[in-house]
Amino acid sequence: MGIEKPEAGPRTLFQKIWDGHLVRPETADTPAVLYVDLHLIHEVTSPQAFTWLRERGLRVRRPERTVATMDHSIPTTPRGTDGKFKILDSQAAAQIGQLETNCREFGIELHALCSEGQGIVHVIGPELGLTRPGMTIVCGDSHTSTHGAFGALAFGIGTSEVSHVLATECLLQSRPKTLAITINGRLRPGVSAKDVILAVIARLGIGGGTGHVIEYRGSAISALSMEERMTVCNMSIEAGARAGMIAPDDVTFQYLADRPRAPHGAAFEQAVAAWRRLPSDPGATFDREEIFDADALEPMITYGTNPGMGMAIGASVPMPENATAAKALAYMGIEGGKPLLGRQIDVVFIGSCTNSRISDLRAAAEVFRGRKVNHGVRAMVVPGSQRVKKQAEAEGLDRIFLESGAEWREAGCSMCIAMNGDQLRPGQYAVSTSNRNFEGRQGAGGRTFLASPVTAAASAITGRITDARQLVR
Amino acid sequence: MEPIRIVESRTVILPIENVDTDQIIPARFLKVTSKNGIGANLFADWRYDAAGQPRPDFVLNRPEAKDARVLVAGDNFGCGSSREHAPWALYDYGFRAIISTSIADIFRSNSLKNGLLPIVVPRDVHARLLAAPGMTVTISLADQTLALADGTATTFPIDRFARYCLMNGQDELDFLLGQGPEIDRFESTHQP
DSSP, X not given: OOOOOSSSSOOOHHHHHHHTTEEEOOOSSSOEEEEOSEEEEOTTTSHHHHHHHHHTTOOOSOXXXXXXXXXXXXXXXXXXXXXXXXXXXXXXXHHHHHHHHHHHHHTOEEXXXXXXXXXXXXXXXXXXXXOOTXXXXXXXXXXXXXXXXXXXEEEEOOHHHHHHHHHHSEEEEOOOEEEEEEEESOOOTTOOHHHHHHXXXXXXXXXXXXXXXXXXXXXXXXXXXXHHHHHHHHGGGGGTOSEEEEOOOHHHHXXXXXXXXXXXXXXXXXXXXXXXXXXXXXXXXXXXXXXXXXGGOOOEEEOSSSXXXXXXXXXXXXXXXXXXXXXXXXXXXXXXXXXXTTOBOSEEEEOTTTSOSHHHHHHHHHHHTTOOOOTTOEEEEOOSBHHHHHHHHHTTHHHHHHHHTOEEOOSSOGGGTTOXXXXXXXXXXXXXXXXXXXXXXXXXXXXXXXXXXXXXXXXXXXXXXXXXXXXXX | OOOOOEEEEEEEEEOOSSOBHHHHSOGGGOOOSSOTTGGGGTTHHHHBOTTSOBOTTSGGGSGGXXXXXXXXXXXXXXXXXXXXXXXXXXXXXXXXXXXXXXXXXXXXXXXXXXXXXXEEOOHHHHHHHHHSTTOEEEEETTTTEEEETTSOEEEOOOXXXXXXXXXXXXXXXXXXXXXXXXXXXXXXXXXX
């Protein structure tokens, strides 16, 4: 585990993992050399990194610590009768082909299209048991913070850094600051993990966590399931934080038991004993702390063009305070001082690395069950992985979605990033369970309201922005 | 990479806060396997209308923006996605420095690896820059100073090692590759 103390004194979860992965400590002239335990790669941010490796005649230092999948630019439309996907976009096809070639040539495990392990990179890592407490995990994707839910230090990197990790299994890093987000109390019925993180980001602001690693803690965090914790950690980057993490506990260990790639038997017991030493020591200090009262949290929705522009779903849109906020409201076509509830929408997207796991789909299905999607709405449900899809189908969730009039798709990032053809048309409004409401994020000219799976599902039924608690059965 | 010492240029002003990397380069342009020519899609949805015609009101489409190599933007520039395509697009278009009151972590890290200087300045200096679009500025990487044509000067923080690499045209990967024996030693006792 490598979490031995280099110095006396209580340490945070972050500090223990940082200390345990220092190949070379930071000096006055050079950043720390930090070892990477798990490197996840996907088709969009890796091709150039492999090209640079080839140009310099380098190999992948630890192919066994590297795992690839395809998620960003792949189609999620139903497969053909031959069980294969038809990729109409020649650029996307070339990128996918490139990843296959790179993985074959450098000996990297690939969960390719049509394989049972394929899915959104941040869904399959935990699902396979590749993501484990105490690890350092990186990926060329900012939502790598998701894996911090297991008590790992996980963060997104650029393509240059992807090449650094491929070639050396290491990264040059300066030690970030720590931020404790303490959430005590109990969430009220109808308030989900997505609402928690949207409330955190609304308070911190989109840049409020810059330079920090967040540790989420408190009784409301401990009470969350692993999938809910992943939703919380996933959006840490939307407050500007490099990473978000949660101390591992019995909920974590129970999730990992029997995962295909987690240790088994005596090795698992040994690992758990080490993982129990990871949580922040009593008395460990953070550079900063923010405290939230879980009982006071409401279902949340965003109204602007960044995830920090969020509010309680029943609130009125704040009056714009500056030119940037005014530009955001103008883009969204909404006015300050007015509520969002009851506004007509065109599309509902349920999916993404934030909210595409089985518990998200179950929550959405409960709302869809026995109801019809409003005739003016296109509703898409996109499972996070092939395993999630299979599980949902075993539980009959796919039939609930289809009978209500929603689309049931193959696994991938889909309309969260809108680079595979799943996209909004200019001017359309969507309620989405994804993580970004930036201008054009879900398609040029498209306008996004971020919310939880139940808010999205309830809005699909009524065709208007709806508080799911008010949808009477 | 070419060594960088001095950047001297007129500025272009984009006085918007929280410019995210989806605006810098929309995701539909990420389906590339190289970084050549990527500057053509810089700020694509702000630069061009739905028919692909330049929007005359966007700052990069104005004649005075031609050949400017320094972009002055609002707070928290480069937030959002980790796509390195964002600094690639800015660099390929011709920018060599971004000036703001704060710059997002991953974007800053990516920029430093691509010869694009992320310069964070105090609010008063930023206000002067915003008030005088097209002002000539001089950035000295050796001195870590930004000098404005109006005589104002300020220092800026920059990671010491990244600065060394930029000034000497060196690659951070060379340094990491030089750590081979230490990485071997670490791996011999490290268990994940």
